Amino acid sequence: MLRAGGLEAALSPAIGGALLRLSLDGADLLRPTPAGATDPLAMASFPLVPYANRIAHGRYAVEGQRYQLPLNFGDHPHSIHGFGWQAPWAVSETTGAETRLIQDHNGDAGWPWPDRAEQHVALSPSELSLSLSLTNKGESAMPAGLGFHPYFVADADTRLQFDAQSLLLSTADMLPEREVAADALGDWSQPCGIAGDSLIDNAYGGWSGVATILRGDGIAITMRAAGAPWLHLYRPPGEAFFCLEPVSHSPDAINRGGMDMLPPGGTATLAMTLSIGKIEPALPKSAAIA
Template identity: 55%
Template sequence: MKAGAVEAALAPAVGGSLAALRFAGTEILRTAPASSADPLQMASFPLVPYANRIAHGRFRFAGRDVRLPLNFGDHPHSIHGIGWTSAWHVEAVAQDSAHLTHRYDGDGGWPWAYEAQQHFTLFDDTIEMRLTLRNIGDEAMPAGLGFHPYFQADEDSSLQFQADRLWLAAADLLPVREVAADALGDWSAGAPVRGDGLIDNVYGGWNGSAIIRRGDGTRIELSASGASWFHVYRPPLSRDFCLEPVSHMPDAVNRPEGMESMEPGAEKTLSLRIAFTPADEALPQRDKIA
């Protein structure tokens, strides 16, 4: 797909993933290796019908005990849902847009039938991604959505966003304690992306906006709708990092607040807009998050 200086490539068979996103030849998201069939090597993939981890793949919902397959090697929890490991169908494609669908009949580890749709639209300096989940079964189900994009940071890249709180995680990466939002860095003022420690934590009360400023002056702005949680994944000393707008915290289905319940026929949508401003066009008055 292409619009102006923006180019994107899709990998529908690999979890309905975005395989590349470039602006004027520069990578905005990391580019997947040619012919890769691994969603973890893609530029971005969808999270559906839940985001992040469910502890030990077990939970209880509406009087039913549910056991999910452990779908991430020797990791002790189920992670990221079903969509990211499923092939998606191309419903429509144009020069600057595409529409993918993924239908699940409830015959695997997740006992509820659903249909998911992704819409991608390119503009001259923006990509818009919309993920929709619809309950096509005959009973209520828990439901969550998210996007898992991989950005790239040079030595001088910084990240800025606003949130109310941060959840610290145990060694198995499940959240265990709520602390101040600046406990791992004051992102509200802007802080360096790269570091020598692992960040794999979720922020609550996110205002739906984030800004990345690269060392070359390029500015990347995220804005999301339908996501009040923001999961930051920053491996130690890595060029790649993830900023994941999600509709719930990890393992929400096992927590007192629970995860949203969707009645039969109901829909839920999460949208992500990524806009790019090259170095020679970045304006100081746009630097502050409203």
């Protein structure tokens, strides 16, 4: 458990280095993990490493060599979110308000490069800071992608605002189809209600690095990210949560020329900060995106 003022966070290094919960003065900011849950998808947030989102059918090629990743998401046809979220992390150091976690990958048939992922989690009385790094410990360049997958609590009056330049429309199995204007499915450049009865599962490109969540109970959360030019928005219909995932690349980027290659000994980083405050004065509500 980490504490700073009224802000509290609980982690589970053994379950994907995930956050179990984040609360301010007893109010949940992220969807809390049910008691006894062991599925990383039930956690409040988890890191995405060494890639984010989907790799089509788990197949990719580097330098002419083809690889097959496990299909790690039930009956979904693609590999998703890397493998850091489905493996244990080790605590390297911790204090009352911060901790560092490490995960080493020794290389395998699906991802042959040995690497080290490190996660730093820190609290102040009004802020959660998360940083994630990935170091290539191998002898050849490796694909590298990073991200975070927080589940934000949402009530009927919760509004979301962010600026982006483009939106990726998806195929039925959630791979990118084509890039369109950022407001093609609704305009998030002004605060807009997040509740709705349709599925949103899309990546936004050219994201400014800032997103604002304005809750009906008066809590405001500002997300700021560095090293994350893409923002993935996931809103399942009828649920009291949604996901805002700051990520370093678009879905299936490894097969579409959009994945960074990390040289031997090189390190990639991504950081996310959640700043918590109050809404003053109350902003006018706008229509929800259904």
